[in-house]
Amino acid sequence: MSELSTVLRAWRDRTRPEEVGLPAVPGRRAPGLRREELATLASISVDYIVRLEQGRARHPSAQTVAALARALRLNDEEVDHLYRVAGLASPNGRLVPHHIGPGVRRMVDRLDDVPLAVFTAAWDIVHHNGLWAAISGDPALRQGVDRNVVWRHFTDDFTGVGYDDRHHEEFGEDLVADLRAAHARYPDDPYLTTLVTRLRARSADFDARWGRATMSVHKASRKVMTTPVGPIAVDCDVLTAPGSDLRIVVYTTVPGSEDEQRLELLRVVGTQTLV
Structure with missing residues (x-):
């Protein structure tokens, strides 16, 4: 499994629905976001989320990485890492920031x-x-x-x-x-x-x-x-x-x-x- 798929899964699992404006549903088997929820927040297809987490998609676009970073509410260091493991140059300091901390x-x-x-x-x-x-x-x-x-x-x-x-x-x-x-x-x-x-x-x-x-x-x-x-x-x-x-x-x-x-x-x- 690639580092990209590992960190995406780990960050999705740690992100509680109520932290991103979704209702907390009693009885969830896992506290983190479902793939369907992350897909909705990032405006990305569920199938593509699955492919990223399974390592079958290794080179997402900069727009996709920015959308995932916003949806998962990553900090600056995590955004840097996500871009690098996706094979992209970090935008910090070089490109107009799109990330909402x-x-x-x-x-x-x-x-x-x-x-x-x-x-x-x-x-x-x-x-x-x-x-x-x-x-x-x-x-x-x-x-x-x-x-x-x-x-x-x-x-x-x-x-x-x-x-x-x-x-x-x-x-x-x-x-x-x-x-x-x-x-x-x-x-x-x-x-x-x-x-x-x-x-x-x-x-x-x-x-x-x-x-x-x-x-x-x-x-x-x-x-x-x-x-x-x-x-x-x-x-x-x-x-x-x-x-x-x-x-x-x-x-x-x-x-x-x-x-x-x-x-x-x-x-x-x-x-x-x-x-």
């Missing part, structure tokens, strides 16, 4: 009563809760570059999100500044380099802003979300997770407002479409 994961799990998502330094979404999917659209329905906030802002303009001209201008400047800072920190990341190249070719607005080399920091903002229960005005705050270069985006409503009531209704409705 245990501390950040516990924090976002406790904020499940507000729309929340976690993004990389390049603004790719790596985690979201159900309320975020309900108010912003389900990120699971998007693939590849369409899961990137900067790409969507400059090519798709976020249908269903309303804000005034000043916020639109500031948000664009902030996103370009963030991408420039990430590109400086991770110059060897091929995905990030390609993203910048594609954006400059696709969007004249992005290209002009990139050429100005403006640096800025994100500010709190207000936007109006179009949802199945009606428009909801939310305050948007961007938090940075220390040591991980991840961004946690949180939407909140004014206490006692009609927006708060609609958000509570949306929590019940979820991603259903009201007729």
Whole structure:
């Protein structure tokens, strides 16, 4: 049995369902995750999990390894080891981090009563809760570059999100500044380099802003979300997770407002479409 299959099985066995947001079921024969549960958390087929653990699949992609690391809530040292035994270069310090550490994961799990998502330094979404999917659209329905906030802002303009001209201008400047800072920190990341190249070719607005080399920091903002229960005005705050270069985006409503009531209704409705 390979080291890859050994560590995957060991880490799956030690991960309790309640640690990853799954209900604890009495009478389980083993305290750890079932293969089906890990497959769901990592968006990988059960068959592929079986092949990895049996040593029949030895070279998973970097995307697969990153998904397994997030699902198993590995620490930095374990992430390093998982990449190496999978025959991949460790992303630590060279590539934009996608891994959500245990501390950040516990924090976002406790904020499940507000729309929340976690993004990389390049603004790719790596985690979201159900309320975020309900108010912003389900990120699971998007693939590849369409899961990137900067790409969507400059090519798709976020249908269903309303804000005034000043916020639109500031948000664009902030996103370009963030991408420039990430590109400086991770110059060897091929995905990030390609993203910048594609954006400059696709969007004249992005290209002009990139050429100005403006640096800025994100500010709190207000936007109006179009949802199945009606428009909801939310305050948007961007938090940075220390040591991980991840961004946690949180939407909140004014206490006692009609927006708060609609958000509570949306929590019940979820991603259903009201007729």
